Amino acid sequence: xxxxxxxxxxxxxxxxxxxxxxxxxxxxxxxVLLLDIVPRALNDxxxxxxxxxxxxxxxxxxxxxxxxxSIKSKPAPxxxxxxxxxxxxxxxxxxxxxxxxxxxxxxxVVERLDIKQxxxxxxxxxxxxxxxxxSNTSGIPIKFMSEGRSEDFQKHFCGTHFFNPAxxxxxxxIIPGPKTDxxxxxxxxxxxxxxxxxxxxxxxxxxxxxxxxxGIFSIQSLFHTVKDLxxxxxxxxxxTGPVIGRPKSATFRTVDVVGLDTLVHVAxxxxxxxxxxxxxxxxxxxxxxxxxxxxxxxxxxxxxxxYKKTKNDKGKTEILSLDLNTLEYREKKRAKFATLELTKxxxxxxxxxxxxxxxxxxxxxxxxKSFAALFAYVSHRIPEISDDxxxxxxxxxxxxxxxHGPFQIWDAIGVSKGIEMMxxxxxxxxxxxxxxxxSGHDSFYTVKDxxxxxxxxxKKSHTKIPGQDSFIILDNIRKTNEVFKNSGxxxxxxxxxxxxxxxxxxxxxxxxxxxxxxxxxxxLAEKDFAGLVVGNQAANFSVGANIGMIFxxxxxxxxxxxxxxxxxxxxxxxxxRYSSIPTIAAPHGMALGGxxxxxxxxxxxxxxxxxxxxxxxxxxxxxxxxxxxxxMALRASDTFKKGDVQLNTxxxxxxxxxxxxxATSAYEAFDFGILQKGKDVVVVNKDRQIAVAKQHAMxxxxxxxxxxxxxxxxxxxxxxxxxxxLVGTDSMEDSNYISEHDKKIANKLAYVMAGGDLSEPTxxxxxxxxxxxxxxxxxxxxxRKTLERIQHMLTKGxxxxx
Numbered sequence: 001x002x003x004x005x006x007x008x009x010x011x012x013x014x015x016x017x018x019x020x021x022x023x024x025x026x027x028x029x030x031x032v033l034l035l036d037i038v039p040r041a042l043n044d045x046x047x048x049x050x051x052x053x054x055x056x057x058x059x060x061x062x063x064x065x066x067x068x069x070s071i072k073s074k075p076a077p078x079x080x081x082x083x084x085x086x087x088x089x090x091x092x093x094x095x096x097x098x099x100x101x102x103x104x105x106x107x108x109v110v111e112r113l114d115i116k117q118x119x120x121x122x123x124x125x126x127x128x129x130x131x132x133x134x135s136n137t138s139g140i141p142i143k144f145m146s147e148g149r150s151e152d153f154q155k156h157f158c159g160t161h162f163f164n165p166a167x168x169x170x171x172x173x174i175i176p177g178p179k180t181d182x183x184x185x186x187x188x189x190x191x192x193x194x195x196x197x198x199x200x201x202x203x204x205x206x207x208x209x210x211x212x213x214x215g216i217f218s219i220q221s222l223f224h225t226v227k228d229l230x231x232x233x234x235x236x237x238x239x240t241g242p243v244i245g246r247p248k249s250a251t252f253r254t255v256d257v258v259g260l261d262t263l264v265h266v267a268x269x270x271x272x273x274x275x276x277x278x279x280x281x282x283x284x285x286x287x288x289x290x291x292x293x294x295x296x297x298x299x300x301x302x303x304x305x306x307y308k309k310t311k312n313d314k315g316k317t318e319i320l321s322l323d324l325n326t327l328e329y330r331e332k333k334r335a336k337f338a339t340l341e342l343t344k345x346x347x348x349x350x351x352x353x354x355x356x357x358x359x360x361x362x363x364x365x366x367x368x369k370s371f372a373a374l375f376a377y378v379s380h381r382i383p384e385i386s387d388d389x390x391x392x393x394x395x396x397x398x399x400x401x402x403x404h405g406p407f408q409i410w411d412a413i414g415v416s417k418g419i420e421m422m423x424x425x426x427x428x429x430x431x432x433x434x435x436x437x438x439s440g441h442d443s444f445y446t447v448k449d450x451x452x453x454x455x456x457x458x459k460k461s462h463t464k465i466p467g468q469d470s471f472i473i474l475d476n477i478r479k480t481n482e483v484f485k486n487s488g489x490x491x492x493x494x495x496x497x498x499x500x501x502x503x504x505x506x507x508x509x510x511x512x513x514x515x516x517x518x519x520x521x522x523x524l525a526e527k528d529f530a531g532l533v534v535g536n537q538a539a540n541f542s543v544g545a546n547i548g549m550i551f552x553x554x555x556x557x558x559x560x561x562x563x564x565x566x567x568x569x570x571x572x573x574x575x576x577r578y579s580s581i582p583t584i585a586a587p588h589g590m591a592l593g594g595x596x597x598x599x600x601x602x603x604x605x606x607x608x609x610x611x612x613x614x615x616x617x618x619x620x621x622x623x624x625x626x627x628x629x630x631x632m633a634l635r636a637s638d639t640f641k642k643g644d645v646q647l648n649t650x651x652x653x654x655x656x657x658x659x660x661x662x663a664t665s666a667y668e669a670f671d672f673g674i675l676q677k678g679k680d681v682v683v684v685n686k687d688r689q690i691a692v693a694k695q696h697a698m699x700x701x702x703x704x705x706x707x708x709x710x711x712x713x714x715x716x717x718x719x720x721x722x723x724x725x726l727v728g729t730d731s732m733e734d735s736n737y738i739s740e741h742d743k744k745i746a747n748k749l750a751y752v753m754a755g756g757d758l759s760e761p762t763x764x765x766x767x768x769x770x771x772x773x774x775x776x777x778x779x780x781x782x783x784r785k786t787l788e789r790i791q792h793m794l795t796k797g798x799x800x801x802x
Contacts, residue, residue, distance in 0.1 A: 267285065531582045581705065748780055
């Protein structure tokens with residue numbers, strides 16, 4: 001194992017990528033030195049202040065402005081605003097000597113070989129031998145960059161390609177140069193996975209590497225198909241979005257966000273540098289793309305691309321779409337296909353592909369054409385861009401946000417069926433695919449003993465994909481390790497005495513079946529196991545309680561049943577906290593409402609860094625009723641100090657609920673009191689989350705976990721706090737900041753968090769607060785405005801404020 005440590009990194013170039021990468025290294029606790037060039041002229045502000053080109057503020061203007069713009073950008077590049085303090089800025093002329101003290105130097109300057117070579121020549125004068133040095137290039141051959149450099153430089157040099165935005169896109173391509181030491185590649189591969197939270201893929205030094213070579217082909221192929229089938233851009237985006245496990249931005253919206261010029265640059269690079277590519281004609285730009293480039297319709301950066309945001313006669317914002325035949329903007333058209341309707345009842349994306357390629361309409365034809373082209377293309381890229389097919393899938397999933405890679409989709413459709421589709425389009429797979437079938441292997445992937453195996457072309461057999469020992473892949477163990485299952489959950493044995501309970505409901509909402517499954521999992525763990533993890537590997541941990549069920553009960557005035565349902569939820573949360581075994585919650589993605597409450601009641605939270613967690617019940621006209629209101633009162637009590645500051649502390653926790661605050665990362669959740677410092681932990685790589693949660697459960701069990709004693713020492717402030725809250729809500733209503741109904745919800749929450757109208761501060765039990773919480777929740781469910789909000793949420797998918 002390498003003893004190399006990365007405590008400090010120097011990043012040369014502070015553009016969008018450079019600043020974004022700097023922010024992500026700051027996210028993981030690395031000290032960053034960010035350098036850029038010195039301005040050659042003063043701007044108007046500097047002239048007005050009488051500054052000169054020798055003033056430090058002028059010399060660092062470019063780097064400071066670029067970093068400030070990055071930090072302000074959305075989505076945020078930092079997990080927490082305070083992490084910006086880990087970045088020190090400077091310029092290449094004054095501060096280049098500081099690179100001698102860093103562990104890694106990364107060049108992120110303009111994509112021109114001559115400029116990169118000049119930068120490396122300068123860096124070598126100051127770099128300490130043995131220091132890692134890499135280039136974040138998207139396509140310039142690595143072999144040319146290090147020419148003329150010392151042996152030590154070339155040994156420690158390679159490409160490290162991040163995708164933009166660096167925080168959010170998981171692909172981390174590592175491209176060796178001719179003399180890169182193998183230990184450097186191994187270190188970077190491990191560092192990317194473990195510390196940066198990325199999917200590391202070692203790529204060959206070929207044009208556009210893996211991700212962009214396949215991704216740009218896929219987009220270029222669609223550019224040609226859209227004209228052949230006379231499809232609109234809305235239709236293509238409908239067909240290439242979430243229905244096939246791709247981002248909502250699908251194809252044309254994605255190009256608008258990335259920039260058409262960026263895509264054209266990469267496509268031209270492939271076209272010019274891959275003369276032997278059998279589909280070279282697809283990298284030629286269609287006429288409508290050339291026209292858009294001439295018109296500077298590059299997407300978001302120029303205000304218009306395939307879509308254009310404008311205002312209508314009434315001043316309302318509208319999104320117009322580009323008609324690819326007339327090249328004029330028009331109102332958006334709704335896209336609808338019979339084939340897509342057939343997939344509405346198929347929850348798992350991987351199960352939809354067979355239905356889609358058998359469609360009888362234009363959608364079916366589109367899928368057959370586009371998948372046939374994609375399958376043929378990726379088969380021909382081995383061994384050109386990679387020796388391993390799974391690396392191509394990893395790159396597309398991590399770099400382009402595809403839920404399934406090309407070979408996984410091909411498996412889902414059937415290898416033979418994929419070849420049949422190709423031949424219908426006049427295409428052929430590479431010979432190794434036919435050889436694979438001839439050798440008796442009819443799939444690219446298989447699962448054995450909980451591990452994933454991929455077909456190894458030279459060995460003509462399936463071999464275990466390396467690097468899995470740090471992961472637990474629930475898809476691989478769900479059937480073989482199942483201990484219990486109902487319609488809401490699957491309970492799996494993770495080994496070493498630890499169970500996992502995995503939600504299986506739509507959007508992982510928490511209803512009666514999930515609560516029953518949680519209780520059963522705790523029963524099983526208490527009887528025969530040592531600990532319990534609550535975690536899944538879906539897009540989101542849980543979007544909260546099943547509000548449809550709440551709406552039905554409230555609308556039909558079944559208040560006794562609703563009371564029992566809420567009490568069951570509360571009791572289950574309390575079991576999470578007061579069971580005889582350690583419970584670990586593993587939230588990621590959205591963990592809202594009930595998902596947040598469950599996390600707050602576990603013994604420990606092992607949160608993915610990308611966790612968007614909060615108590616959002618105010619948006620649907622109620623207060624948190626599954627223990628969340630009680631828990632915020634309890635956590636406020638635990639931080640009380642003597643004096644009036646207690647009211648201020650309680651108010652902060654009250655506002656977290658009242659403003660329906662949602663943390664934009666796990667680190668921000670500490671600020672809201674949702675995660676607790678010193679107890680809860682954050683994992684940057686979500687793929688490792690279940691394994692890390694299991695380790696914490698084992699550690700707590702092995703240290704002698706003892707069932708906690710139920711709390712009866714929660715300090716509530718009674719009338720003193722209640723009066724403060726009521727005055728505040730009156731004032732907010734008078735100022736038209738909140739509606740009458742908002743005030744009613746806030747006053748109910750105030751009553752719970754104050755502990756009622758007790759005459760003086762008092763110590764109460766958790767159950768006392770839970771009873772107040774449940775009573776308040778039920779009373780709000782009788783309100784017409786609340787029912788309207790819930791109905792709006794169910795039909796429109798977002799909360800209604802009134």
